Amino acid sequence: MRLYTHPICLQHDPGPGHAESPLRLRAVLDALDHDRFAALDRIEAPRATREQLVRVHDADYVERILASAPAEGHLRLDEDTLMSPASAEAALRAAGAAVAAVDAVMSGDGERAFCAVRPPGHHATRDQAMGFCLFNNIAVAAAHALQAHGLKRVAIADFDVHHGNGTQDIFERDPRVLFISSHQLPLYPGTGQENERGAGNIVNAPLSPGDGSYAFRELWDGALLPRLMAFKPQLVLISAGFDAHRDDPLADLRLGSEDYAWITERLIDVARAHAGGKVVSSLEGGYNLAALASSASAHVAALGEL
Numbered sequence: 411m412r413l414y415t416h417p418i419c420l421q422h423d424p425g426p427g428h429a430e431s432p433l434r435l436r437a438v439l440d441a442l443d444h445d446r447f448a449a450l451d452r453i454e455a456p457r458a459t460r461e462q463l464v465r466v467h468d469a470d471y472v473e474r475i476l477a478s479a480p481a482e483g484h485l486r487l488d489e490d491t492l493m494s495p496a497s498a499e500a501a502l503r504a505a506g507a508a509v510a511a512v513d514a515v516m517s518g519d520g521e522r523a524f525c526a527v528r529p530p531g532h533h534a535t536r537d538q539a540m541g542f543c544l545f546n547n548i549a550v551a552a553a554h555a556l557q558a559h560g561l562k563r564v565a566i567a568d569f570d571v572h573h574g575n576g577t578q579d580i581f582e583r584d585p586r587v588l589f590i591s592s593h594q595l596p597l598y599p600g601t602g603q604e605n606e607r608g609a610g611n612i613v614n615a616p617l618s619p620g621d622g623s624y625a626f627r628e629l630w631d632g633a634l635l636p637r638l639m640a641f642k643p644q645l646v647l648i649s650a651g652f653d654a655h656r657d658d659p660l661a662d663l664r665l666g667s668e669d670y671a672w673i674t675e676r677l678i679d680v681a682r683a684h685a686g687g688k689v690v691s692s693l694e695g696g697y698n699l700a701a702l703a704s705s706a707s708a709h710v711a712a713l714g715e716l
Contacts, residue, residue, distance in 0.1 A: 412522075413452050414511050415452070419528050422496050424494065425494070430697075434696065437700075447711075449716065453510065455527060456506040457503060458508075465557060466549040467536055475539065478498065479498040480495060504531065509554045516688065523690050525692040528693065531692065548568075556587070567677055571597065573600075574593075582609065586611075593616060594617050594619060594661050619663070638677075651695035652701065655702075667705040670709045674709050677689060
């Protein structure tokens with residue numbers, strides 16, 4: 411199994427006290443620097459190309475983000491989303507990691523890959539940075555799978571506690587991509603109601619504040635996994651946010667790290683049934699460092715069957 415990351419992703423710095431701190435990625439990488447994960451093939455993430463980015467983002471938006479990194483200090487794009495001098499390069503590497511991971515699994519270089527990168531991506535729409543996100547990494551990966559590898563059915567499973575509004579925005583009229591999300595409502599960004607169905611390819615399954623393992627597993631087992639299986643995806647992509655953990659400060663669900671191992675194993679079952687086992691996962695949220703480290707470890711161990 412491959413692990414994609416890049417040192418520049420640690421240099422994207424939204425500023426003191428910001429929830430999306432470089433310490434998040436450091437916590438994940440430190441947790442994976444363990445004998446249990448010695449077999450991971452660690453790859454330096456390449457840059458995404460403009461061609462790859464404009465498949466899902468407006469060209470002028472891509473150019474604006476790449477030109478916006480300040481020479482020093484910070485540039486505020488919205489209330490929550492800031493750029494530092496390294497941010498544009500980090501965003502290119504984060505999206506590029508997902509593209510390279512798709513290329514690897516599609517070419518037979520292992521069945522699965524995890525992208526330990528930041529900034530995260532699933533809130534970035536076609537033309538707007540938001541929710542800590544600049545480029546939509548998992549959407550770039552899905553579009554690359556369709557365009558470069560000729561796939562007809564790509565599934566994106568998103569279990570971040572916040573709805574992946576950007577991913578939905580990008581693919582809601584493209585039936586080749588099935589977007590399935592469990593998330594807390596009410597919560598930022600306020601989207602993700604069940605009646606948001608796109609072209610029949612959007613499946614939103616809100617959870618209520620206080621819901622825990624039972625509600626999460628029942629939702630996936632009873633509704634979401636059957637829908638994924640019926641879609642018969644040729645590739646399974648995961649927006650792997652770990653902020654539904656009971657210790658996370660930004661939400662109110664009550665999952666544990668064992669729940670992330672469980673959902674990962676179930677998504678692998680779908681991939682084995684229809685996609686030759688091919689899964690690419692990319693890091694999204696998770697803001698309690700200890701919970702993030704344990705949850706990401708459980709996810710990667712399940713992905714790699716370690």
